[in-house]
Amino acid sequence: MKVIKFGGSSLASSSQLQKVLAIVEADDQRKYVIVSAPGKRFDGDTKVTDLLIQYARQTIHHQDTTAISTAICDRYAEIGHGFNVPAAQLEPIFATIRDLPKQEYADNSYLMAAFKAHGERLNAQLVAAVFQQSGLNARYLDPHDAGMVVTDVPDDAQIIDSSYDRLAKWADSDQILVIPGFFAYNRNGQICTFSRGGSDITGAIVARGVHAERYENFTDVDAIYAVNPSLVPQPAAITEMTFREMRELSYAGFSVFHDEALIPAIQGNITVNVKNTNHPEAPGTLIKSTRQPNPDYPVTGIASSSSFCSLYLRKYLLNKEVGLGRKILTILENHHISYEHMPSGIDDLTIIFDEHQLNPDLEQTLIDEISAAIHPDEIHFNHDYSILMLVGENMRNRVGIMSRAATALADHNIKLIMVNQGASEISIMFGIHDRDADQAVIALYNEFFQTAKLMAEN
Ligand SMILES: Nc1ncnc2c1ncn2[C@@H]1O[C@H](COP(=O)(O)OP(=O)(O)O)[C@@H](O)[C@H]1O
Numbered sequence: 001m002k003v004i005k006f007g008g009s010s011l012a013s014s015s016q017l018q019k020v021l022a023i024v025e026a027d028d029q030r031k032y033v034i035v036s037a038p039g040k041r042f043d044g045d046t047k048v049t050d051l052l053i054q055y056a057r058q059t060i061h062h063q064d065t066t067a068i069s070t071a072i073c074d075r076y077a078e079i080g081h082g083f084n085v086p087a088a089q090l091e092p093i094f095a096t097i098r099d100l101p102k103q104e105y106a107d108n109s110y111l112m113a114a115f116k117a118h119g120e121r122l123n124a125q126l127v128a129a130v131f132q133q134s135g136l137n138a139r140y141l142d143p144h145d146a147g148m149v150v151t152d153v154p155d156d157a158q159i160i161d162s163s164y165d166r167l168a169k170w171a172d173s174d175q176i177l178v179i180p181g182f183f184a185y186n187r188n189g190q191i192c193t194f195s196r197g198g199s200d201i202t203g204a205i206v207a208r209g210v211h212a213e214r215y216e217n218f219t220d221v222d223a224i225y226a227v228n229p230s231l232v233p234q235p236a237a238i239t240e241m242t243f244r245e246m247r248e249l250s251y252a253g254f255s256v257f258h259d260e261a262l263i264p265a266i267q268g269n270i271t272v273n274v275k276n277t278n279h280p281e282a283p284g285t286l287i288k289s290t291r292q293p294n295p296d297y298p299v300t301g302i303a304s305s306s307s308f309c310s311l312y313l314r315k316y317l318l319n320k321e322v323g324l325g326r327k328i329l330t331i332l333e334n335h336h337i338s339y340e341h342m343p344s345g346i347d348d349l350t351i352i353f354d355e356h357q358l359n360p361d362l363e364q365t366l367i368d369e370i371s372a373a374i375h376p377d378e379i380h381f382n383h384d385y386s387i388l389m390l391v392g393e394n395m396r397n398r399v400g401i402m403s404r405a406a407t408a409l410a411d412h413n414i415k416l417i418m419v420n421q422g423a424s425e426i427s428i429m430f431g432i433h434d435r436d437a438d439q440a441v442i443a444l445y446n447e448f449f450q451t452a453k454l455m456a457e458n
């Protein structure tokens with residue numbers, strides 16, 4: 001049995017859904033179909049999830065929502081009309097969209113979560129109707145009925161482990177189950193979503209729950225490439241990579257697959273196959289527990305992400321002060337803030353955060369409270385901060401990778417603000433300025449892929 005997830009780009013229009021239908025029909029092992037909300041049809045288009053976010057904001061601010069709700073209905077109408085779905089089946093979808101503001105929500109964060117989740121929920125209902133009309137034995141399965149219960153964080157929920165036993169009851173389904181991605185319910189029955197891009201997470205959870213042999217993740221690229229293809233034309237395609245490699249790369253910017261989706265796949269040891277809806281015969285990329293090393297390429301992938309910021313603090317004799325780390329971490333904990341990394345020196349400490357957790361007021365509060373607690377000689381936030389990651393299982397036993405990387409970056413005059421090697425055996429992390437990020441990825445790609453290619457050819 002396979003779990004198969006289609007991203008927003010694969011479901012953006014009726015012509016894309018035709019391809020999805022053909023893919024599902026082509027393999028009777030594809031029994032669990034996870035769907036995202038309709039995504040972008042062309043460059044500059046808006047994803048339905050983003051339209052729903054606008055709709056939620058206008059509702060919260062008591063603005064006129066006629067235009068935005070019509071725009072959302074139109075996206076479902078185009079898909080439904082493309083398959084001649086009867087009005088009797090489309091009308092409840094439109095009514096649900098129009099009635100979203102009339103429902104009761106505990107507060108605005110649950111309102112936002114419920115609005116966003118309807119992108120997936122209504123699309124899964126529509127896709128199930130299209131499948132049935134095309135003769136497939138398919139039905140919609142709501143995350144509630146599937147048994148998926150998540151933590152009570154409306155926009156960044158985590159699956160609760162007991163969900164897996166309930167999901168197991170759906171194993172070996174005869175029917176094709178069409179399940180919306182991206183959301184589930186907390187213990188009070190309220191909708192909470194995963195973080196953005198989280199339909200990948202639903203797919204991995206269902207794959208683990210029903211003990212799938214494979215999790216196929218269909219998107220709009222032929223493979224996961226060694227670098228983001230928007231930076232380098234036709235970069236090297238990765239045919240196989242390990243879970244650990246992909247987790248580090250997706251965390252640092254490979255948006256093609258959500259980093260949190262790897263955890264259920266690892267726990268269930270389920271091979272993930274990233275494939276292209278527009279080119280399903282291409283083998284795509286396999287993500288699995290182990291892989292064959294290729295000695296010519298010590299590096300598997302290079303990623304960068306600007307969604308980080310750092311808090312720098314200097315205090316003389318920082319290394320001698322007992323309890324300093326605890327005082328800082330307690331302040332962060334009191335504000336429900338997690339940190340990503342914390343490299344330290346003799347007198348200096350840098351704490352790297354996911355920028356989305358912070359805002360100017362909170363930053364000032366943190367500076368004030370940390371200053372009162374430890375009296376630093378210098379303390380400030382730095383937002384011009386990107387993380388650059390060089391990842392590869394083969395780096396583990398190789399000498400000189402750091403030297404090659406640092407030289408390639410220096411040759412392009414790229415300043416290193418932070419270097420972190422050692423915490424992970426399979427990656428090197430650099431902190432650099434945002435403005436250098438793209439050039440840094442290209443410089444490292446040329447060093448580790450173009451040079452290796454030339455050597456292999458000669
Ligand atoms: N290393 C990479 N390899 C392939 N695609 C990547 C990579 N890094 C970023 N991407 C981007 O990820 C996109 C696919 O992810 P996403 O937009 O979330 O698709 P979907 O709509 O299927 O969920 C690709 O179109 C590409 O622009």
Ligand SMILES: N[C@@H](CC(=O)OP(=O)(O)O)C(=O)O
Pocket residue numbers: 006007008009036037039047049050119181182195196197198199200
């Ligand atoms: N629709 C949600 C969840 C998701 O996973 O979407 P996509 O598969 O289009 O990345 C989002 O935009 O965040």
